[in-house]
Amino acid sequence: MKKTHWHRLLSLLLAGALTFSLVACSGGEGGEESTGGDTTTSGTESTGGEGGEETPASDLVAPSETVGEVNEWGYDPTVETLEIDVYAGIGDQSTFELDEEGGKAVMDQWLLDNLNVVINQTYSSNDTTEQLNMMLASNDYPAVLTNVPDTMANTFAAQGRAINLTGYVEEYGDNITRRMGDYLNMLRDADGQLYKLATLWGSTPNVAGYDFGIRYDYWLELGEDEIYETPEEYYETLKAVIANHPTNDNGDKTYGVTGTNASGDQGMTMMNAMLGAYGFVSGYKVGDDGSFTHWVNTEEGREAALLLNKMYREGLIDPDYLNTTYEDYITKLTTGQVIGNLGTWWYAWTGGHETWSVSEGDAYDINKRFMNVSCHAPDVAMEDTTLLTSNFLGSYRCVVTDKCENPADIMRYLNWENSELGNMIVGWGAPSETNNWNIDADGNWIVSDDIMNVSQKNLYYHLTKEQNGGMLYVLSAAGGWLKDDDLSDFDKIDPRVDRVSIYDYWPVDPETGAFSDEGVNICWMNYTAPAFDTTLYSVTFDPNEPISQTNQTVTDTISTYLANIVTASSEEAASAAFDEAAASLGSLGIADLEAFYAESYAANSEQMAG
């Protein structure tokens, strides 16, 4: 009896706790705000929470009172200070606030003094998508979100938590519409409405992409008249160099190339470089009819994979290529244990001459460097390769949320940020005597003489940029090439620099257009692959759709099969592993994935056309 009472009491307590948690936790999940609209988020076809209807100009929230005069920076400041609360994705909030170089203080003051704007920016230490999901669940997020993955931007729109920007862009976003051109259409939903803007968008300013790089000094030793052009010739060259340098100065066995253990790499970067030489896009062969075929279903894919296998069997690929950290990768390049670079071009740059030129000081030989080289498959012209890809819209989006009470003011600021001058200022910091650039009496944008020496970039350019708050607040501006073309007008940029972006620049001879640094010219003189615009090939996966899991499963599985192919003990075994991969991926639904890519491409093309 006594025991029964205790059991009853315990049961009551447990039931009470469950009921309490049920009641307590069922509230506060967005409430009314979360009920708007269709929740479907499928690629770029998200339907906004406001019914997909364009906000009439008369319904737009009016902008705040302004000074009434556009100032020298091209902005008409509001009378009252405009405060913009921003979540900027994953980052180090404490470092940002600590402001060790003082750049935040400088930029904050400049924005306040010249634009009467205050930006309250926060980062999260956890993954951006996870953080955004938590924000959605708690209904706690700021007025502006930037560096948001496309999928999450769609989710905010679908749940009615993103403001329809269509009318605001039309009314106040002339710089955005002008500089993005038809690409802006790709950000629209199925009803033509804009719920997101791109951030860090633009064409690639890079000269190199996927690289078939080699130690230049070792290549010179071979006495070759011409540089290798095909992957097979690259293999032969690596072999010859390894024969000349079987060990490095430390006595370690040398290898031609290696990889990293980063998820997404583990051999895939090498394969993607190979596929780029065949003109594949994101691992798919794109037919003239718009069909997509995954590389495991192509003979080109087999050829490329078998070449990697041959390289592995002959000791040209580092046996630790699957579990080498990035830091170890760089060390292997620096110590000469790895004498080539198949994949990301700048690894060779960082692990090569950038390190040696500092560590060896005056004794440094300019030829001791990695040369980035582009290759094409025998039957593919260099013009048709996809080694150097450029996605104009980038991967990240800017969303103005329903928490924003003054979207017109925000849009006016975003439009300023997207002006040529605004873009340069948020990227490089405000022009001044102490910054890397200034504006002369004629309005030309003159770069500092200090930054003309590329070997001192870290010391002068990057540090100075940090000290001036460059790149601290990039909400929706271009991150790519600040190029003078049909869309943008950057003709005021100092002709002594080219390929200027918010990240970087390259000094050139204004007369010839050649890079003014001899070493840079050596690095890139044999990288002739043109930039390939992949914007239309971009695909957004909704995690709630089955195709998303198919994609993840295929991605995981293919990396295992590729490793099996590459490390197979013979060509026959590698070929059999390739066949097994094709069969296995077929059963996992790779045909669905191919169809999805084709549909996305067709939809993107249609959308871009408006």
Added chain:
Amino acid sequence: MSKTSAPAAPKTGHARILGRLKRERSLWAISAVALVWVAIFCYGPLYGLLYSFFDYRPGLNLWDCEFVGLKYFQEFFLLPDFTKILRNTLVISGLNLTIVFIAPVIFALLLNELHHSGFKRTVQTISYLPYFVSMVVVASIMNTLLSSNGTINELLMALGFIESPIAFLNEPDLFWGIMTVTNIWKGIGWSAIIYISAITGVDGELYQAGAVDGLGRFGMVWHITIPGILPTVVLLFILGVGNLLNTGYEYQLLLGTPMTRDVYEVIDTYVYRYGVQMGRYPFATAVGLIKSVIGFILVILSNLASRKVTGMSIM
């Protein structure tokens, strides 16, 4: 005439409970904070289990989401890699529950046989230091040791055992073994603490009696120490069985490669990538619930088995 007093009326249930609470008020006061903690952090989140039955999307009210019943539970059991994932989970957990579990017991018994207290303390301290090394650092150490130009390969080549380096971390046949050795190294000292403590609690007079009866050192360990710590071992084993499906994912994600994926992919790594990273929380919750239910059943069963076989149980 004898005067008989009427028996006192039995107390009602409520009165009895209140009486007991009053009597034990000091104990309740001591444990009040812990009970509140348990209520908030252990029972409160139970509400979250509901998410596994809905097509929940962050930002929407749960009740506005479509009720999908057992969809995500079915999905788990119908995964193309389900058999492989379950096999890997059970094998890795099995190794942890056997070799990794028993190693600290043996270590504690051996340590107990050391008579030089300074040496004993030093060994013990050194042994539990690896427990505090983060998994990231452990992975780095393993990479350094096991890479093609790592210490192990260099040693084996110098001794003439192998002619060319072995990519240990890319060998599926070696993965479970390497993981087990690493787990033993990392946890043996820390896990041994509780057994050392249990050994200390064994009545010293038993050893004296054993000595009188002619037991040697091994006999004392076998007949006195082991039976003395057996309840602790059984308790921890039963609790460990409850975690059979919880293998963790750090080791696998840090040291696994595409070549070892077939042997390292476990439920936790799968849920991390296909549930948490992809934002598919209902799926992650469903798998968590499946694991909890199975774990609970396993604890009950192992407890029953233990009671029947050894006479010891935790409930």
